[in-house]
Amino acid sequence: MSESKAATSQVQVEQKIYEMPPKDGMTIAHFITVADVARSLRFYETVFGGRVESRGDSKGAPGYIQIANTWLIVNVGGGPTPDKPTVTLSVPPDPDKVSSFMNFRVADIQACYKLWRSRGAEFITEPKPKYGETRCYIRDPDGYIIEVGQSNPGITYG
Amino acid sequence: MNEVHVGQKTYQMPPPDGFSVAHFITVADVERSARFYEKVFGGRIMTMGNNVGAPGFIQIANTWLIVYFGGGPTPDKPTVTLSVPTDPDSVSSFMNIRVADIHACYELWRSRGAEFLTEPKEKYGETRCYIRDPDGYIIEVGQSKPDFAYG
Numbered sequence: 001m002s003e004s005k006a007a008t009s010q011v012q013v014e015q016k017i018y019e020m021p022p023k024d025g026m027t028i029a030h031f032i033t034v035a036d037v038a039r040s041l042r043f044y045e046t047v048f049g050g051r052v053e054s055r056g057d058s059k060g061a062p063g064y065i066q067i068a069n070t071w072l073i074v075n076v077g078g079g080p081t082p083d084k085p086t087v088t089l090s091v092p093p094d095p096d097k098v099s100s101f102m103n104f105r106v107a108d109i110q111a112c113y114k115l116w117r118s119r120g121a122e123f124i125t126e127p128k129p130k131y132g133e134t135r136c137y138i139r140d141p142d143g144y145i146i147e148v149g150q151s152n153p154g155i156t157y158g
Numbered sequence: 159m160n161e162v163h164v165g166q167k168t169y170q171m172p173p174p175d176g177f178s179v180a181h182f183i184t185v186a187d188v189e190r191s192a193r194f195y196e197k198v199f200g201g202r203i204m205t206m207g208n209n210v211g212a213p214g215f216i217q218i219a220n221t222w223l224i225v226y227f228g229g230g231p232t233p234d235k236p237t238v239t240l241s242v243p244t245d246p247d248s249v250s251s252f253m254n255i256r257v258a259d260i261h262a263c264y265e266l267w268r269s270r271g272a273e274f275l276t277e278p279k280e281k282y283g284e285t286r287c288y289i290r291d292p293d294g295y296i297i298e299v300g301q302s303k304p305d306f307a308y309g
Binding site for chain 2: 016018019020021023024025026028029030031032033048053054056059060061062064066067068070071073077082083084085086087088089090091092095097098099100101102103104105106107108112124125128131132144145147150151155157158
């Protein structure tokens, strides 16, 4: 299989190492409004092995937790603010009406299902086969859904 | 083959082991969204997906954005419906782009067609502004102040 060759030839193009905060360019994080910063940090730390980098402070600095290739930023709701004068942040008012979510792509969904469940994650259902992938969802402490998906063999982006 | 480097580790999509975290948004038009994130942020379109269930994937910096139409419920989320933002001013979660030079990003991304809610503004711990994407999602753009690693 040519994957190792491809990896070698692409390392030159994809040398960049991402840091938080970035020294140049950008690094992308995911922000969620939460009811309790400490509770959310504990959940993402316990279930996914995230690394808490900041617990925030009472003056408005958010919590930061590194999870795999990204960072989750958590803070309480509020607003509007001068830089978003029409926007209000709140925890999900209806957890069954969703527009965006964190999507965890995994190599072994059955193993993740068992491990993360044993660490306290509440799954909506067991993993189910879908077009191109096997998939299930977790509810986090504020009701956010987190997709957990494994692409089927032969389908790169399931 | 598609990978990003964070710290000492390399993350791939799809991951050969462990997991890689992506951000999913429900969109009205997969191609329009993919082109927007490609043009404004220099994202790399890995796939445009198809109409029978495969979503679009765009690699941007250290992560991947997955875009697809709404719908549901599905057997794996029997009570959940996905839609584009019904009220773009009532928000719970969003993509947060942390940058090294917010004024440079503001000028560059604006010149590429990004619509900012305001110019960058000083906040506690950071300088910050927001973009609206084609479906009305807000995207935070923030630069932490020198004394705040995590502003």
